[in-house]
Amino acid sequence: MTKTLTTLLLVAGVLSGCTLAPVYERPAPPVATSFPAAPEGYAAAEVKTGETRRASEIGWREFFRDPRLQALIATSLDNNRDLRTAALRIEEARALYQVQRADLLPTVNATGGFNRSRTPALQSATGKPYVSEYFQAGAGVTSFELDFFGRVRSLSNAALSQYFATEEARRSAQISLVSEVAQAYLSERSFAEQYELAQNTLKTREYTLSLAKQRFDAGATSALDLRDNESLVAQARVSAAQLARQRAQAQNALEVLVGKPLGTIENLPAPMRLSDERIISDIPAGLPSDLLEQRPDIRQAEQLLLSANANIGAARAAFFPRITLTANAGAISPTFSSLFDSGTGAWSFAPQLVLPIFDYGRNLSNLDLTNVRKNIQIANYEKTIQTAFAEVADALVARGTLEEQVTSQEQVRNAEAARYELSTVRFRNGVASQLDQLDSQRQLFAADQALIQARQLRLNNAIDLYRSLGGGLSETGPVASADVKPAVTTQ
Known part of the structure; x- marks a missing residue:
């Protein structure tokens, strides 16, 4: 019996390595073989630092050189x-896989028991009732499936892939978190700088309004000039209120991502201005096929x-037939003291075969269901690749245009500042009206705000490219913040 049972288990172990699952073939990426080039005339505007490493090889501490941002991440x-x-x-998926994998091997249980029963006279061979009792102890295998057709192995492989997919989901979540914290921080810094600008503009306009009132009381200016000054002061108050609210909300969003109030983080460095941020913006894009290995979300979809x-x-x-095996071996004795004596050994061997004959199409429908679910996963896999390709492409085409936008916006800001100075001098000398000065002041405020927003967009685009190329998983790399002296700004 022992030799037969051993032979069956060995044969089952060999055959269980085979499954009826289709041979897996990775779907072809439904994207172009290369990323689109920068818009015509803007490739030259891209910053060239000679960076040759892939995004996945650049640690986030090297990519983000702001000490405060490093601490927040x-x-x-x-x-x-x-x-x-x-x-x-991940822990949940690992446990589920281990539960499913356990079905590949027989579960051996130790058993022990005591039985006492009364046999009535009608069923007794002697015609008299009697009471019998016995003790039993042993070990056995209950309903172990001999996986000849790989059903259990296929379920175990499915659970293993689910476990790997969960691992990739955590990596993808970390990449997203790093980029979200960085962009939330830049958003809070952008609103803080714009709020500081609005506050300074409000003070300047209030001073100008006081002078306008004095001139109006002296009859040196018209009511129109006075009302224009009052309008500009009110507009500055509106902007300051909006930006104060937006900054507070941005900080709330940042604290949710960080997981704790910023005030409770020890030794948190002072923030830097957006103009002082240095983020690697010329990461090599490589080929679209590289994304299959660099992006955890694509690897998750494939798992x-x-x-x-x-x-x-x-x-x-x-x-196909399901063959299960139930076997027990042990000892049975009428007394506990003689339970393991010679002659008390007992065993049982009960294989069972179940062959589906008619199940109202249940197995066929279940097969159709699994095929449909595979097709759904193929579509999801291809969609994930397309999304990744689009994210990289968008960041690449925006890289040169945003550099040009920031450069041009700086020129606009400088021109408006010079215009404001000239209009102020002309007004004081009586050559131009105050309307020209007020208009130049309004345009300068708008240009300053637009410049801050353009710088934020450029930094956000660099972060998007870093994330879309799979950067943010590792912390390794030289910490490049040692030589950076952060500017202290209003918090």
Whole structure:
């Protein structure tokens, strides 16, 4: 019996390495073989630093050189609840895989028991009732499936792919978190600088309004000039109020991502101005095919496709016989003291074969279901690749245009500042009216705000490119913030 049982288990182990799952073939990427070039005339505007490393090889501490931002990212990686949930999902998937994998091997249980029963006279061989009792102890295998057609192996492979997909989901969540914290921080800094600008503009306009009132009371200017000054002061108050609210909301959003109030972070460095931020913007894009290895979300989608492919093998195996094995070996004795004496040994061997004959099309429908789910995962995989390609392409085509936009906006700001100075001199000398001065003041304020926003867009685009190319997983790389002296600004 022992030799037969061993032979069956060995044969089952060999055959269980095979499955009926389709041979997996990676779908062809539904994107172009290269990324689009920069818009005509803007490629020359891109910053060239000679960077040759891929985004995945650049640690986030090297990419983000602002010490305050580095501290915020490090804190978020320890405290962000979404990332913590993603890590716990990995533990959940690992446990589910281990549960499913356990079905590949027989479960051996130790058993022990005591039985006492009364046999009535009608069923007794002696015609008299009697009471019998016995003790039993042993070990056995209950309903172990001999996986001849790979059903259990396919389910185990599906669970393993789900586990790997969860691992990739956590990596993707970390990449997203790093970029979201950086962009939230830049958003808060942008609103802070614009609010500071609005406050300074409000003070200047209030002073100008006081002078206008004095001139109006003296009859040196018209009511129109006075009302224009009052309008500009009110507009500055509106802008200051809006920016104060937006900055507070941006800080709230940043604290949610970081996972704790900024005021509780010890030794948090002072913030830098957007004009002082130095972020690597010329990361090599490589080929679209490189994204298949660099992007965790694409790898996650492929693991889910592999899981769906393995489930087809389990559905196919359901059409074939299922062979289960139940076996026990031990000892039975009427007394506990003699339970393990010679002659008390007992065993049982009960294989069972179940062959589906008529199930109202259940197995066929289940196979159709697994095929449909595989096709859904193929579509999701291709969509993930298309989304990744679009994100990289968008960041690449915006790189040169944003550099040109910032440069041009700086020229606009400088021109408006010179115009404001000239109009002020002309007004004081009586050559021009105050309307020219007020208009130039209004345009200068708008140009300053637009310049801050353009700088933020340029930095955000560099972060988008870093994230879309798979950067942000590692912290390695030289910390380039040692030689950076952050500017202290109003917080």
